């Protein structure tokens with residue numbers, strides 16, 4: 001068996017890449033990779049080579065990856081849930097303070113001062129940069145996943161009154177949420193009462209432009225909006241109008257563009273949410289370990305398109321992994337091919353997730369190529385690997 005080939009896109013932390021070890025050829029110039037590891041680079045226009053088995057997003061959002069197209073080809077897509085959550089939480093707290101205290105304007109003004117009486121000028125001019133404290137104010141957190149829970153809990157500790165909205169909250173995240181966070185059953189109520197609103201949701205067809213004209217019309221005058229999630233969650237034209245009308249007083253976005261960059265009240269941050277050495281290492285290590293476990297053992301952990309599936313380290317003659325559609329009679333057809341060959345199945349698991357499923361089979365004997373081909377030809381089978 002030759003070395004596994006991994007293509008890197010974007011700068012991936014060396015601490016993570018070093019974990020691949022000697023059986024891997026890793027680089028940005030690999031043409032026919034077995035796996036891809038990336039951050040924000042878009043793969044929407046990329047044609048995938050036939051031997052590409054997996055893609056790992058060293059980060060949370062996977063809107064830069066054509067997940068549905070990957071699923072149809074049996075390519076397993078991973079992300080690294082929670083690995084950069086603390087970095088984003090800290091920036092969210094900073095963003096609330098930046099939106100309140102005119103820190104950036106104040107610094108720019110202080111740097112522009114000239115003369116030998118600067119302390120005097122500072123005391124005279126500082127009043128123009130006064131801004132409210134966040135303590136005692138109402139914060140609405142939309143999306144209570146890895147990041148939203150941390151932001152909500154931090155805000156409680158900063159003595160804010162926190163409202164959380166997430167109709168799909170997981171049990172684990174609900175356990176992690178401070179009891180002081182109030183449940184908002186309805187976005188309109190959150191819009192009406194909150195002084196600060198922060199978004200921590202993925203960009204999907206459902207969430208695109210979640211904050212638009214209708215949402216702004218419901219909001220409390222002077223609300224401050226924090227968007228460290230994805231630019232397209234907010235309708236740019238509508239927030240520019242809302243800023244002009246004074247409904248929104250400040251908009252901190254980690255996704256500046258040419259429409260927003262010079263609008264008064266917009267605080268553009270150059271996608272720094274996860275830009276800490278700690279989170280870059282965490283995400284890369286987690287992504288690499290998941291790719292390795294998948295390529296070497298066929299195990300799936302933290303995939304966004306295939307079910308979690310784990311048979312431990314492969315110590316048998318062959319491990320067969322089959323990515324397939326979640327349709328009836330699949331297991332029967334796979335085992336029929338193996339039993340016709342007289343192969344003893346040492347262990348087998350099958351898991352499904354929505355329209356897709358994954359089967360792992362441990363075999364104590366060699367599987368002949370003809371039978372691998374027959375399994376590949378079963379209707380609904382997307383990919384077969386023999387490890």
Ligand SMILES: NC(=O)c1ccc[n+]([C@@H]2O[C@H](COP(=O)([O-])OP(=O)(O)OC[C@H]3O[C@@H](n4cnc5c(N)ncnc54)[C@H](O)[C@@H]3O)[C@@H](O)[C@H]2O)c1
Nearest residue numbers: 060061143144145146147166168200201202228229273274
């Ligand atoms: N700026 C950055 O550098 C940076 C870094 C990490 C993540 N992000 C963005 O933040 C997003 C959230 O990250 P995370 O790690 O917390 O993800 P997560 O998957 O842990 O949490 C997302 C939460 O959003 C909830 N949700 C989904 N649709 C919703 C809806 N319509 N209304 C309310 N809640 C909804 C889900 O139930 C889930 O609890 C990512 O998808 C990514 O786009 C940005």
Ligand SMILES: O=C(O)CC[C@@H](O)C(=O)O
Nearest residue numbers: 039040059060061274275
């Ligand atoms: O890699 C980054 O710098 C950003 C990652 C972030 O947008 C994410 O979704 O995890």
